[in-house]
Amino acid sequence: MATDLQLTSISEKDLEQCLKCSICTVYCPVSSVTTLYPGPKHAGPDGERYRMKDRRFFDEDALKMCLNCKRCEVACPHGVQIGDIIMSARMKYSRHSAGLRDFMLANTDLMGTVATKVAPIANYMTKAAPVKSILHNVMGIEKNRTFPDYARQTFESWYRKEAAESQDKFEKQVSYFHGCYVNYNFPQLGKDLVKVMNAIGYGVKLLEKERCCGIALITNNMPSQAMRQGKTNLKSMQLSVEQGRPVISTSSTCTFTMRSEYEHILHLDNEVAKNNLSLATRFIYRLIEEGNVRLAFQKDFHMKVAYHTPCHMERMGWAVYSTNLIKMIPGVDFIMLDSQCCGIGGTYGFKKENYSISQKIGEKLFHQIQESQVDCVATDCETCKWQIEMSVSTPVMNPISILAQALDVEETRRLNKKPDKQD
């Protein structure tokens, strides 16, 4: 054989590495509850071969059933980017521009900006039966779905008023990519993060300009907007890194999107994110592991916690950082739930056509949570939180919030204080 021929096998997203073993389909949450979805192998590498022949073979209705959990990619023994093939095909071949519903669901930034200004009304409206009925029947947003409340004050405005000033006194700094959920719906998580980071001796800054990571834009087929927002975020991250601040986030999905989807789906150069963006739990755990940070906890803290692994957390392989951090808390009685999809898939479960599939997917997880009788479920993804809180009565917390509750702030601060220069 001539030396330079057939030494490697190269194909778009490694589709030719697929040996058709079908283990991805075994692990697909959607395939496990419906026969209408052909499964990741068929929707992905199999289908792609035919889509290359003719776009007629693009089966939008089938491919839209993929909830982009990427569990197929975790299952694949040959590293085929199955979920990426499916998502890219939807972007490449779909001729439908996003309708009003998808536009609203995907533009979390815009909706959040408007809704927080009128939070009490917005929150009342999204719970009112007539409004839900209109949303359901006219727009196709599932009426049984609970919407996350909007906050009266965004995290950013709280930060500027209450926290910004005090961050400069810390020698070490990070930038916090808070994401839409923290900013518009649940600023408390952001406050918890500032509390924890400050306790271990890190100041928290915001990025110069933060836009929604764009995952909902990607899954709702608005690639050009996603690309614009992605570029803004990457530029801000670059600036932050140049100023000596790595970037952390409390959302596994935002983190995954910027580290992986930006490159694989949007084809953005995201080296800066891949090298410098981390999940807060991973960032902190690594500091502890390296011996650079120590935590002290309140003696009387007790909590029975079950950890749910969000799909994108599974894809990154990072659940271990969050769980190990939680397990460090002496008062925690820890249970690891089976790693399985909760069914929400971001905006997926909000759409009325997906609602029953979404709930069916989550059933096993909901059951396991109920059986476990824990005080709370810990997870790193906000949409998993909505899904679990809506479907099971157990409250859901981000590991950072649990840490913030359990932490003995004064003692931790003391442990991590740098010796004074005079000493």
Place this chain on the structure above:
Amino acid sequence: MNAGIFEKHYDVIIIGGGATGAGTARDCAMRGLSTLVVERYDFTTGATGRNHGLLHSGARYAVTDQESATECIDENMILRYIAKPYVEEHDGLFITLPEDDLAYQEKFVESCWKAGINAKVIDPKEAIQMEPSVNPTLIGAVQVPDGSIDPFRLTMANVLDAQLHGAQILTYHEVTGFIIENGRMLGVHLRDNITGAKREVRAEITINAAGIWGTLVAQMAGVNVSMFPAKGSLLIFGHRVNNMVINRCRKPANADILVPGDAITVIGTTSDRVPIESVDDMHVTPEEVEVLLSEGAKLAPALATTRILRAYAGVRPLVASDNDPSGRSISRGIVCLDHETRDGLAGFITITGGKLMTYRMMAEVATDMACLKLGVQQKCQTATTPLPGSDKSTVEEPENHLYAFNARVGRHGTLAPSIAAMDDYQNSLVCECEEVSVGEVAHAIENMHVRTLTQLRRRVRLGMGTCQGELCALRAAGILCASCKKSIEEEKADLAEFLNERWKGMYPVGWGPTLSEAQLTSVIYQDLCGITSPSMKDRRQEP
């Protein structure tokens, strides 16, 4: 199914179930002749099933063989009409590389025009835009109306139409001799290749359409048809590398045609004379693989790093002329021999030479000759009557399970709605790579002479995709076993046969993912299911 066949006296017996035999059967039946096709194995087992699937524009032969070029472009236009669903009209490029003589292009284009082929010189930059996979160092490009055609579907459509017009078909019936009395051929001796039973059938005219095997058939009748068996090897790549045919703009040589067809790309061919005794068992050699790859990568550099699914080889039925070691300069023109005038044997015609592209014209010429002898006045209508599946009706999209729908329409055209697709079971996929549903398998078993996995593969592409049968063979075996009322032992042997045949094609390119695939397949079937190779004595001598 075969009741009454052996008692009947036919107008015509056609030997051979390739494109030419099927096409001739269709033509004869349409002209009202009582027609029987005898094929020693399955349809499309010879050169029909072992070529590029190229819908030649004729440009390839324009400079060297005007007659073939003209035939090609005429038939090209006819096939676009009569075999619409089985044809892909994606055009082709003839590219000139720095190592080629650009002056040839002018002669080439001029010859194309002379043959009636619409050849258009385009800017190399435009060519790259039209076909991004093409070698970017090209210095010249000509666009021609090449395309691709599915020879399996084309042949079956001819068979189906022949049957609709009353023709009868005997597959697995091999001609073992002829009934000849007083210089006239009266019929054929047959052996049933499954049961071993011996039979004879009689007809006014016997047409030898057995491709390269035609020389052996003629020998049995005591006449000499000197053939030139030219082996051509090809490689199948895992996905579509190109969407237009890419040819080299030079005198025809090895590995200079890259054809996209279905979900794959085919590079070919080589051309070497082989002994006639070897034509039943062709193997692709490492040297041929090397030539195909190194030359192919000049057409589209991506071939150097694209997964290869398999290698295969066919034998061209060229009619020997001068002393030409490769057969490249032998005319691809049609040869129709009237053995009555040529050899003094009445009632016997040989139709040979030609190519897949000109199968219909070959059929017409042979049928014209048969009609003349039988005193039948009917004119040929095969050029103007669409084949089954090609009519003007539209096929409505189903509400659900669209994912197997397009593949079904692609393979069966307007006949697709007759495939059961009512419930989840019928819609579920047997072969996922090629989207073959349970309903389509059942349809093939019922209407297309299917009893084995290999036959099923030829009808519906089952097992022709990336996994080469790894996933689908077992599922299809289950359906065949139940539908054809076969014993489990019989089906297990069929399974082993099928998988071995798949391996034969993977072996010459057994590296990378293809080797992993083969290993996974062997783990599943050999280690897990305990399917073992059929012993030599049980193995059917089918190619």
